Amino acid sequence: MGSSRTRSPQVPGPIEPLRAHLLDWWERDGRHHIPWKLHPDGSRPGPGEPLAAYGVWVAEVMLQQTQLAVVLPYWHRWMAAFPDLDALAAASEHEVLMLWQGLGYYARARRLHAGARQLHATSQPSPQGTGDPWPRTLEGWMALPGIGRSTAGSILSSAFDRPFAILDGNVQRVLARLVAHPAPPKRELAGFWRLSETLLDPQRPRAFNQALMDLGAGVCTPRQPSCGACPWQAHCAAYAAGDPGRFPVKDTPPPVPFQVIGVGVVSDAAGRVLIDQRLPEGLLGGLWEFPGGKQEPGEAIEATIQRELREELAIEVTVGEELITLEHAYSHKRLRFVVHLCRWLAGEPQPLASQQVRWVTPDELASYPFPAANARIIAALEARVAAGSSLAAG
């Protein structure tokens, strides 16, 4: 073995005290009011007692790269609209995206929807009807779109109290500090999985995994961890080294490109505006938007808008005054949207770079799923309509 390779993370000392300290802390200071982790009457499930898997599944997908506080209102609205597997399987993609609107990573919604139809189709009434569509194995859950190993482990431990480990960002941070791992966890995921599995309490996997996540979210936080409140302080190598904030070690992130996007709010003589539905895959897949595209070097923004509408919709417009300019940061790029009011001149709009295009009245916009940046454009548009101004001045 090359001596330059990082050592796999090892459990520090006996495991039982680690489990006991963590679970004692969790009983006292953990988050015990998460709705999908309780029975409908609000009581906590006993050891081994199952929870309704559907709500857990929905929650765990929403929680991918998304904090609990953000998820809660989305989860409640979702469960009201699609209370069970059959309801979700029967829903349209439009309804699904409406309820996911603003939550981000929209592929999660499409995959959840596809997974519901998959489960619904394969669990159809065997006449003797065991009637439970929910997998009990890691492989069974990972066969569903959008479910990786960590989400599968979360669902199985949470819904059925089965002993499957998890390895989300919280757990990676807690474990990296516990052992003072000298390299980014991403480079040693297999070792961190082994560590998570080794630590997991096989008698109380549901409580243990939840405790680990609560510890990461509330005590072992990314910045300024509250080591004084930590049940693992005496076991923690990063704390012993005197600088827990130094872990987990990070790679320097790649630079994010910056682009200017010209956007047209095109109106016709009747005051309707033109929107298009983005392609089903890729960035913001399946959502609706105001059409536009990237500004080319040396190009005036009005020319960008005119060119993009010609290339992507096959229409001719006059570009009028600016409605709003806004900046928006995605994970891997930063965009500035420069939005101009436009007047339609000629050409039936064609979906050359989208799924479909549609003329709608301003008050109909609320019934389409839009990404967050477009929601701000809509707000500016509504304000102008409310003020009684013409949509295509000039």
Place this chain on the structure above:
DNA sequence: AAGTCGTGGTC
């Protein structure tokens, strides 16, 4: 196996 994929909270 690095890049792609959103948004809001937080300091």
Place this chain on the structure above:
DNA sequence: TGACCAAGACT
């Protein structure tokens, strides 16, 4: 206030 980051999965 910009930069970091979150209950990751997929290609």
